[in-house]
Amino acid sequence: MxxxxxxxxxxxxxxxxxxxxxxxxxxxxxxxxxxxxxxxxxxxxxxxxxxxxxxxxxxxxxxxxxxxxxxxxxxxxxxxxxxxxxxxxxxxxxxxxxxxxxxxxxxxxxxxxxxxxxxxxxxxxxxxxxxxxxxxxxxxxxxxxxxxxxxxxxIALLYNKALMKQPPKTFEELIDFAKKNTDPAKKKYGLLFEGENFYYDYFVLDAFGGYVFKELDGKLDPADIGLNNSGAKRGLQMIGSWYEDKLLPPGLKDDTVNGLFKEGKVAAVINGPWAVKDYRDAGIDVGVAPIPKLNGKDPRTFxxxxxxxxxxxxxxxxxxxxxxxxxxxxxxxxxxxxxxxxxxxxxxxxxxxxxxxxxxxxxxxxxxxxxxxMPNIPEMGQVWDPIANAITFVAKGKQKPEQALDDAVKQIEEQIKTQKQ
The missing domain is CATH 3.40.190.10 (Periplasmic binding protein-like II)
Incomplete structure (x- = not known):
């Protein structure tokens, strides 16, 4: 789920x-x-x-x-x-x-x-x-x-105050921090989140100009999908680079993210309020902050x-x-x-x-x-899986962001067409 x-x-x-x-x-x-x-x-x-x-x-x-x-x-x-x-x-x-x-x-x-x-x-x-x-x-x-x-x-940025005194002001600084504090062999990470889940990734694509459905006068147009425009592809390229640099392990799920954070092996995670009590019960001194600026913008999460x-x-x-x-x-x-x-x-x-x-x-x-x-039109139900699969293909190095998103949007369009029949 x-x-x-x-x-x-x-x-x-x-x-x-x-x-x-x-x-x-x-x-x-x-x-x-x-x-x-x-x-x-x-x-x-x-x-x-x-x-x-x-x-x-x-x-x-x-x-x-x-x-x-x-x-x-x-x-x-x-x-x-x-x-x-x-x-x-x-x-x-x-x-x-x-x-x-x-x-x-x-x-x-x-x-x-x-x-x-x-x-x-x-x-x-x-x-x-x-x-x-x-x-x-x-x-x-x-x-x-x-x-x-x-x-x-x-979602927001949750951090272990013992490992990160203050959250970075920009996402670029957060990635630099992650590079300096990540050692996969020891299962130590500067930043973790469920990176193959579109819910968590949307703000990255959005920061460069990607969008789900075009909005005009308060209406969403399911015929205008912006998940394979140049901005969305640039955003997925950035996400892919985090996997290439071993900052995020492929196939990462929330139970692993939560387990490592509770063990004190992760400095920061991107997660929601549902995770905080579990972290605090594990003895972690948790801080919460908005996600740092990305591409000069305040990230717009779902x-x-x-x-x-x-x-x-x-x-x-x-x-x-x-x-x-x-x-x-x-x-x-x-x-x-x-x-x-x-x-x-x-x-x-x-x-x-x-x-x-x-x-x-x-x-x-x-x-x-x-x-x-999150878009509230029925067509949104056709978006989640194709985009998640596209991100996974990129994370595992099986496809380039451009091809992965083009294929995903084509699948979304076909599924929406079938949905309306």
């Missing part, structure tokens, strides 16, 4: 002790579109499906009670696995048993829209301006807004965003939209951060002491803030 999928079910709750926030009930912070006596009759009840996670449920149930106090609308919270909600909604929605509000990772939005499971939402610009731009972008499909973001996650959406079968769109804004308001997401440790999507919270003053959280948050959402 690709590492980016891990964020769907894991939080940083066990990673970082977040005790800076005193519990407090949420207050609406600007931009709401729903008012008493609005366009739609107030329902007696709203139903939300929340992920089957103890901390997630604890937070949402608390917010449900606060919302009832504010509006008089009861909120029923039902636990449904975050990756099974679409399947369940397909069955329950038409039978009138479905919820008003659902939640899942943003890369599943395109599939949900095509299946007719969720509906576009309408909020004021002052509402969307409250969130990090990349997270709002993640909530859009085909130029329309389908949800509001709650939390975000990205980010994943958990969003809230309104079921297409809900008869309470007006108040469900109001509830979405309530759950993604400043006070609500402060409480969620305290309860779950998930990095909030709001600009004001990313700049707040509760996030900025915690170096581990701030490192991931800083990288996520400059990241780019």
């Amino acid at each position: 690709l590492k980016w999928k891990k964020w769907m079910s894991l939080s940083m709750a066990g990673v970082v002790a977040v005790s800076l926030l005193a519990g407090c009930g949420p207050q609406r912070d600007g931009g709401t579109t729903a008012k008493e006596g609005g366009k739609e009759e107030k329902p007696k009840q709203l139903v939300i499906w929340e992920n089957k996670d103890a901390n997630h449920l604890k937070h949402t149930r608390k917010m449900a009670k606060e919302y009832e106090k504010k509006t008089g609308i009861q909120v029923k919270v039902i636990d449904v696995d975050i990756l099974k909600q679409q399947e369940k909604l397909t069955l329950d929605g038409p039978n009138g048993k479905g919820p008003d509000v659902v939640t899942w990772p943003h890369d599943r939005i395109g599939e949900a829209v095509i299946k007719g499971l969720i509906q576009p939402i309408e909020v004021e610009e002052e509402v969307t301006d409250q969130y990090n731009e990349s997270t709002i972008q993640a909530m859009q499909y085909d130029g329309q807004l389908y949800g509001l973001p709650r939390n975000t996650e990205s 980010i994943g965003v958990k969003g809230l959406y309104i079921s297409a079968y809900s008869k309470n769109k007006y108040w469900a939209t109001d509830f979405l804004q309530f759950l993604t308001g400043k006070e609500a997401l402060q409480d969620r951060f305290k309860t779950t440790g998930e990095i909030p999507s709001r600009k004001d919270l990313l700049e707040a002491p509760i996030v900025k003053d915690d170096p581990l959280v701030a490192g991931f948050a800083g990288q996520a803030a400059q990241g780019t959402p």
Whole structure:
């Protein structure tokens, strides 16, 4: 399973002790579109499906009670696995048993829209301006807004403070460090990551001008693939050089990366928040920082965003939209951060002491803030394996980057064509 999928079910709750926030009930912070006596009759009840996670449920149930106090609308919270909600909604929605509000990772939005499971939402610009731009972008499909973001996650640079006092400012400096601190015979490395996984490599191709699908006016064009343009090929050439210089061993998987890092044999790794608790439990003094500048740019890693959406079968769109804004308001997401440790999507919270003053959280948050959402159109499913195979061919010296990427994109195009038939 690709590492980016891990964020769907894991939080940083066990990673970082977040005790800076005193519990407090949420207050609406600007931009709401729903008012008493609005366009739609107030329902007696709203139903939300929340992920089957103890901390997630604890937070949402608390917010449900606060919302009832504010509006008089009861909120029923039902636990449904975050990756099974679409399947369940397909069955329950038409039978009138479905919820008003659902939640899942943003890369599943395109599939949900095509299946007719969720509906576009309408909020004021002052509402969307409250969130990090990349997270709002993640909530859009085909130029329309389908949800509001709650939390975000990205990979970053994790380093052993005993082996690396301060992270380098540029990736070029990081590679120089790796060359001076790598001895494969002793299984000692300056830098390791799962280099044949496109999720981890995307920022390299992006830094030189590669892209997955061309974006225009908020829409992704699956007919315009930029994974074999000159920039992408230059990026893969760089990745290939790390294998040629023995900085990365071919076939490297995350279990090996994690094992060597916990043994104190690796100075730095590129990984996500899901790895931190394991590292700290092994006695490693871990630091987290955004990935150093590459080609003079802040690396744009793939980010994943958990969003809230309104079921297409809900008869309470007006108040469900109001509830979405309530759950993604400043006070609500402060409480969620305290309860779950998930990095909030709001600009004001990313700049707040509760996030900025915690170096581990701030490192991931800083990288996520400059990241780019994984494409959320169904065609993205045809990209992962061909590009991963291309990287592997280069890592093992079986193909040159140019040929490997040309072949991969040809395969992606053929698979997308078959998918649409």
